[in-house]
Amino acid sequence: MKRFLLFLPLLVALILGVVLFAGIGKDPTKLESALIGKPVPAFNLADLHDPDVKLDQGLLKGKVQLLNVWGTWCPSCRDEHGDLMWLAREKGVSIIGLNYKDDRADALVWLDRLGDPYQTTIYDPKGTLGFDMGVYGAPETFVIDASGVVRYRHVGVVNEKVWEETLLPVINDARENG
Amino acid sequence: MFRFLPALLFVLFSGAAMAEVADVYEFDSVDEEMRFQNLAEELRCPKCQNQNIADSAAPISKDMRAEVYRMMRGGASNEEIVSALEARFGEFIRYKPKVEKRTILLWATPAIAVIGGLLVVAGVVVRSRRGSSQAPALTAEEKARVEKILAENDQDKSA
Numbered sequence: 001m002k003r004f005l006l007f008l009p010l011l012v013a014l015i016l017g018v019v020l021f022a023g024i025g026k027d028p029t030k031l032e033s034a035l036i037g038k039p040v041p042a043f044n045l046a047d048l049h050d051p052d053v054k055l056d057q058g059l060l061k062g063k064v065q066l067l068n069v070w071g072t073w074c075p076s077c078r079d080e081h082g083d084l085m086w087l088a089r090e091k092g093v094s095i096i097g098l099n100y101k102d103d104r105a106d107a108l109v110w111l112d113r114l115g116d117p118y119q120t121t122i123y124d125p126k127g128t129l130g131f132d133m134g135v136y137g138a139p140e141t142f143v144i145d146a147s148g149v150v151r152y153r154h155v156g157v158v159n160e161k162v163w164e165e166t167l168l169p170v171i172n173d174a175r176e177n178g
Numbered sequence: 179m180f181r182f183l184p185a186l187l188f189v190l191f192s193g194a195a196m197a198e199v200a201d202v203y204e205f206d207s208v209d210e211e212m213r214f215q216n217l218a219e220e221l222r223c224p225k226c227q228n229q230n231i232a233d234s235a236a237p238i239s240k241d242m243r244a245e246v247y248r249m250m251r252g253g254a255s256n257e258e259i260v261s262a263l264e265a266r267f268g269e270f271i272r273y274k275p276k277v278e279k280r281t282i283l284l285w286a287t288p289a290i291a292v293i294g295g296l297l298v299v300a301g302v303v304v305r306s307r308r309g310s311s312q313a314p315a316l317t318a319e320e321k322a323r324v325e326k327i328l329a330e331n332d333q334d335k336s337a
Contacts, residue, residue: 028227029225029227031224031267031268031270032268033268034264034265034266034267034268034269035266101237127237127241131241131245131266132266133266134224134266134267134268135238136224136225136236136238136267137225137238
């Protein structure tokens with residue numbers, strides 16, 4: 001018994017080590033979305049390109065799509081824009097844009113200059129849909145399945161690696177088990 | 179003069195940061211304002227993580243404060259407000275997670291630590307009492323060995 005007690009601190013240190021080691025390399029700022037498995041919240045917002053066109057959650061139904069949250073004020077969105085163009089053009093991915101807390105004129109200039117990877121862009125100047133979707137920064141990218149249910153949320157920039165390793169498997173799964 | 183410039187800048191900018199957090203809401207009573215403040219302090223900012231939304235200058239915290247205010251004004255209970263935000267941003271925003279299977283260890287840890295500590299103290303006390311009241315008795319065999327060793331020792335000295 002006494003022998004065992006001698007090794008107790010070592011045991012505690014080992015357990016603590018294992019627990020802490022498991023946390024290394026994880027990014028604590030990436031939170032799991034509370035919306036996974038739930039439908040996209042109801043909304044009624046204008047199209048970025050045409051203020052007279054109203055969009056609602058029906059836009060996100062019918063096929064597996066990405067919903068990409070972006071703004072011209074967001075430097076990382078600029079970083080990922082080229083990759084979104086690549087996804088839309090080379091991979092034929094359907095991407096819906098959510099222009100978040102932005103200015104319409106700025107956003108239109110941005111798409112004009114850098115290219116427009118989006119099928120449709122929802123204009124959300126006050127961030128209401130963003131808020132309902134639990135967006136706490138940009139860029140964020142959601143995988144939405146054919147019935148309009150959120151399957152996955154990626155916080156941060158989408159690039160080739162994220163696409164190959166994270167988004168594509170989720171999309172394939174959503175296509176098969178739609 | 180320029181020696182004080184950094185300090186002056188610091189004061190200026192910290193003032194600006196404070197101003198950003200204190201957005202203006204109107205309340206009917208002090209109680210209501212207290213309730214708002216308490217709620218804002220219980221909710222964690224999803225972006226900044228180590229701050230509650232009352233302290234944080236992040237845009238998302240501002241939006242969350244606005245939602246808390248809006249719901250409060252609409253007559254929602256505290257639990258309704260926290261649940262509504264939890265449905266969007268996840269359990270993470272609760273500084274006090276609900277007591278359930280997954281969080282029970284978190285809630286029970288202080289009690290476990292206290293009980294563990296008490297057990298250790300009790301163990302030490304019991305052992306020290308036992309040690310002082312009863313001197314360990316030697317068996318007949320051990321006594322014989324002791325005497326033999328002592329006797330040998332004496333012989334060595336006299337030799």
